[in-house]
Amino acid sequence: MSGAVVIEPITGLGEIGTGDQLGVLLAAAAEIEDGDVVVVAQKVVSKAEGRRRSLDEIDPSAEATELAGRLGKDPALVELILDESRAVIRSDRVLIVETHGGLVCANAGVDSSNVGPDGGVLLLPEDPDASARRIRAEFATASGVRPAVVVADSFGRPWRVGQVEVAIGCAGLAPATDLRGVMDRDGRTLEATMIATADELAAAADLARDKSGGVPAVRIRGRAELVTDSDGPGAVALQREHDLDLFR
Amino acid sequence: MSGAVVIEPITGLGEIGTGDQLGVLLAAAAEIEDGDVVVVAQKVVSKAEGRRRSLDEIDPSAEATELAGRLGKDPALVELILDESRAVIRSDRVLIVETHGGLVCANAGVDSSNVGPDGGVLLLPEDPDASARRIRAEFATASGVRPAVVVADSFGRPWRVGQVEVAIGCAGLAPATDLRGVMDRDGRTLEATMIATADELAAAADLARDKSGGVPAVRIRGRAELVTDSDGPGAVALQREHDLDLFR
Numbered sequence: 001m002s003g004a005v006v007i008e009p010i011t012g013l014g015e016i017g018t019g020d021q022l023g024v025l026l027a028a029a030a031e032i033e034d035g036d037v038v039v040v041a042q043k044v045v046s047k048a049e050g051r052r053r054s055l056d057e058i059d060p061s062a063e064a065t066e067l068a069g070r071l072g073k074d075p076a077l078v079e080l081i082l083d084e085s086r087a088v089i090r091s092d093r094v095l096i097v098e099t100h101g102g103l104v105c106a107n108a109g110v111d112s113s114n115v116g117p118d119g120g121v122l123l124l125p126e127d128p129d130a131s132a133r134r135i136r137a138e139f140a141t142a143s144g145v146r147p148a149v150v151v152a153d154s155f156g157r158p159w160r161v162g163q164v165e166v167a168i169g170c171a172g173l174a175p176a177t178d179l180r181g182v183m184d185r186d187g188r189t190l191e192a193t194m195i196a197t198a199d200e201l202a203a204a205a206d207l208a209r210d211k212s213g214g215v216p217a218v219r220i221r222g223r224a225e226l227v228t229d230s231d232g233p234g235a236v237a238l239q240r241e242h243d244l245d246l247f248r
Numbered sequence: 249m250s251g252a253v254v255i256e257p258i259t260g261l262g263e264i265g266t267g268d269q270l271g272v273l274l275a276a277a278a279e280i281e282d283g284d285v286v287v288v289a290q291k292v293v294s295k296a297e298g299r300r301r302s303l304d305e306i307d308p309s310a311e312a313t314e315l316a317g318r319l320g321k322d323p324a325l326v327e328l329i330l331d332e333s334r335a336v337i338r339s340d341r342v343l344i345v346e347t348h349g350g351l352v353c354a355n356a357g358v359d360s361s362n363v364g365p366d367g368g369v370l371l372l373p374e375d376p377d378a379s380a381r382r383i384r385a386e387f388a389t390a391s392g393v394r395p396a397v398v399v400a401d402s403f404g405r406p407w408r409v410g411q412v413e414v415a416i417g418c419a420g421l422a423p424a425t426d427l428r429g430v431m432d433r434d435g436r437t438l439e440a441t442m443i444a445t446a447d448e449l450a451a452a453a454d455l456a457r458d459k460s461g462g463v464p465a466v467r468i469r470g471r472a473e474l475v476t477d478s479d480g481p482g483a484v485a486l487q488r489e490h491d492l493d494l495f496r
Contacts, residue, residue, distance in 0.1 A: 003256070003257050003456055004456070005255040005452075005455045006253070006254050006255075007255070008251070009251050090495075092494055093492075094494070104406075104407040157405065157444075158406055158488075158495035159352040159487070160352075160414070160444060160486050160487065161442060161488050162442035162443055162444030162445075162447070163442060163443055163444060164412075164443070164444050165448070175410075176409055176410040194410035195402070195410055195411055195412070196408060196409065196412050199408070199412050199451070200451040200452070201455065203412065203448040203452060204253075204448070204451060204452035206448050207448055207468075207470075207471055208253050210251075220455075238408050238409045240408055246338045246341070246342070247338075
């Protein structure tokens with residue numbers, strides 16, 4: 001066998017606070033080489049970016065209060081979710097929205113577990129691709145190494161039980177592998193024309209995580225050909241255009 | 249760092265034909281230990297199970313012909329897709345169906361790339377969980393080792409570009425990791441209550457594949473705690489119940 005891919009947890013970062021430079025901390029915590037992919041949990045990125053909010057400070061609108069009543073949620077939390085959203089996709093039993101950043105997910109990704117001793121809730125990074133680019137630049141400054149960086153969060157899926165990690169941001173990586181025009185071994189063109197590589201990296205990273213939230217980042221080694229010199233288009237390129245989407 | 253997960257391609261199986269015992273062939277091709285997870289591509293499972301069909305032998309119905317005209321597809325292929333389906337979910341630009349086995353996917357998973365020199369198309373295995381159980385039993389017979397077995401195929405997703413591999417069948421694995429009741433590091437219960445572990449293993453395996461279809465299986469080592477003695481409920485447990493699904 002050849003072509004092994006090795007996935008290892010990176011630990012020892014300590015509790016992350018606003019303003020912490022994750023790329024610098026990660027470069028100190030783990031031996032990272034060019035060609036590695038570093039997958040960082042959204043939660044630590046949000047903490048570093050000061051995306052913590054206290055529900056006590058929120059004044060819920062009538063709409064949020066009504067929706068919260070129907071869903072059995074805290075009105076302040078629903079207000080925050082609506083603030084983070086540009087469209088509500090479903091609000092029957094769960095609140096599935098499109099965030100201002102274009103991600104379709106439950107509760108706008110607002111998170112109230114593992115938020116750290118300061119409490120409150122954590123919003124998604126405002127621009128997770130920019131977060132990935134900044135972390136990559138911090139790596140370069142700290143250690144001269146420029147790994148690909150993926151910011152990952154766990155999303156539910158229609159039709160299937162459970163959540164999987166997906167790439168909400170990335171830098172230094174073509175987020176999808178375009179196989180259009182590639183031939184199969186019999187000389188026929190392939191049917192699966194686009195592989196969402198960044199999402200597969202995010203999912204793979206989760207295999208090296210400890211579920212209580214103690215693994216803020218993961219190093220993936222062995223697919224150096226995926227890592228690009230330029231930061232690339234980011235994970236926003238994995239968002240399907242509205243008029244090509246059948247499930248809105 | 250500790251807790252590495254290592255993903256390696258398994259090659260050298262040669263072209264798979266009807267009746268081939270994949271577990272026996274894989275046990276000969278790779279060194280597999282108890283605690284390993286072996287992710288097998290749907291395509292080779294379908295080949296071993298004789299799921300090849302020739303479009304020449306299909307007599308398309310009026311419904312299939314009409315739908316094929318709208319979608320710009322071969323009427324015989326559409327007939328085959330409808331035969332494999334218990335419900336059509338969308339038929340606007342692409343044909344998204346629920347298979348008799350309960351999988352929601354494009355074109356009922358009917359595949360016309362990398363089908364091998366005999367041509368035709370390949371249907372999904374009739375019962376991919378049974379396929380996984382059989383392959384696992386073949387491993388046990390051939391080598392005395394009982395790895396977890398995942399049968400993987402690439403599915404598209406609403407809202408996101410590109411395909412990712414998911415588990416359409418599994419044996420010897422709890423398909424989802426249930427975190428309900430698990431506390432975070434601050435003593436709050438976690439929000440992500442179910443992780444679709446089998447799907448994350450399938451996605452991770454794809455990182456060790458070569459896109460022309462030359463890697464029929466992948467070995468994942470380092471998560472032995474996921475492997476169960478019993479074959480377990482299978483990937484059918486990852487199918488969301490209809491009345492809990494908002495996107496039908």
